[in-house]
Amino acid sequence: MKRKKQYIKMKIPASIREAMLTDLRRPHAWAFERVGFLYTKSKVLKDGTTLILATGYTPVDDDDYIQDNSVGARINTDSIRKAMQEIFDKKCGCFHVHLHNHSGKPGPSSTDLAGLPGVAKSFSNISGSQLNGYLILSENSFYAQVWHTDKKTFLSPFQVSVIGYPLELHFDEKLQEIISGVYKRQSFLGKFSSQQLKHARVCIVGYGGGGSHIGQQLAHVGLFNTVIYDGDKIEDSNMNRLIGGWFADIKKALAKTAIAKRVIKKILPKANTITIDSRWQADPEWLQGCDVVVGCVDTYAERQQLEAECRRYLIPYIDIGMDVFAAEDGGFEMPGQVILTMPGTTCLHCFGFLTEEKLGKEAALYGAVGGNPQVVWPNGVLASTAVGIIVDLITGWSGKQQASIYLAYDGRSGLIEQHIRARFAPQECTHYPIELAGPVSFQKI
């Protein structure tokens, strides 16, 4: 389903936004404003969405400012040349950045409009298919313009997101409080939460015991846009836990994605539910365009690949899973996990959840890892916890700011609490540096 008009989605990691604000607020010896360059990788997805992913920021050197009291800042050709070198070396795009130090949505001054478009166009001469433009920050908002080489015009992104906890989702439309009787009991999510939930897109990978709870709950909460991957059809062994599955579906060998669509549509008739009847790897671009991804998968290998893709496309990744095994006292242990990993911060490897040893042991089984015990109530606990995290990421209702989450579930006691590894895991991730985000570019040797 192709989008009707140009839909640009820009993502900026929170660490880069923080770095930009810190830098641009510094006083300069004579310039009234500071300038920097935001480097990006862009990609056009098959549904027409253009993704622009910020991967790095470089301030303009102090010596590269020209003294000119008639403007906020004037930079010399050396600074532009350095930016162009970076574009050429990294095969990336570039946005000229400066700050209007107030809150609320900034707008370009007449000086900005006179000077900045030319800079963006000049970058386009050497950046190939990578997009360029200019970005004006305020304390809490953005103004962005993207130079579209083919259309020979500047376009505004529909969405500029800061990838942190919570996500800051800025849409190119007036903030509106949508008053609805349906959602009046969740007004604590925030005045603009309905608008945020209307536009955000969540991907569910695996629509089984965990994913089916999540699909249903997100519809109830008013999330309009979901992407669901599952290549399986319902079988009798799914009936103990597949939310929304009917007994009659088994005989029809109904696809799990069809069950997802049915459930969601009955709750939220105007929902936009994209379903893909295959592994996500067979059609990854739907995932790449999402704001949050939840993995409800069976293997460590699948988790590793999902997280790697999410890191590449600057998407928060939530992983849920459970297991049941014999305990020493003759009963059964029922451990589970809900883990949120955010681009730039602690990943599943950093947490020690994924290790080479676990991946190796699993690979040695040659794919015979399925058939683990699964029941509806722990799936529900883990899925509901994940939904709470998703809604908090999108709306920020809790007021919490945190880099990542690792919750351990004990099905025997019913407790869900922070995993001890969360206390000792490194905050900064060395496995997936932000500068490697975006469509891959190999370095020629």
Place this chain on the structure above:
Amino acid sequence: MKFPETHVEELKKVAPDLSYAEEGGLPYFLIKNLPMPDGCNPAVSDVLLCAAPRDGYESRLFFPKIIAGKAGLNWNGNLRVLDRNWVAFSWRTAGGKTLVEMLMVHLNGLRK
């Protein structure tokens, strides 16, 4: 991840169209248009060499699709890495090999 310059140069002699990227802290060498052993179909293929332990293997060689030719190979490495889908057959190598040795050992797996 750093490799001795001599190892990289040695690999480049065998695989001139060579480039490099990392993902998940692991190093990958992309070799384009590498001739496959006799009897393989296709006769030429891109390959992706993971030159560090992953998934219980000391190193791994990935292909864009299954290479037909030698029977009995266990193509168990169907995964996505570096923004693309790859497949690999199960083939154990010893540790401590140079890059070109790794590549050759894996390619030997395709020889009839």
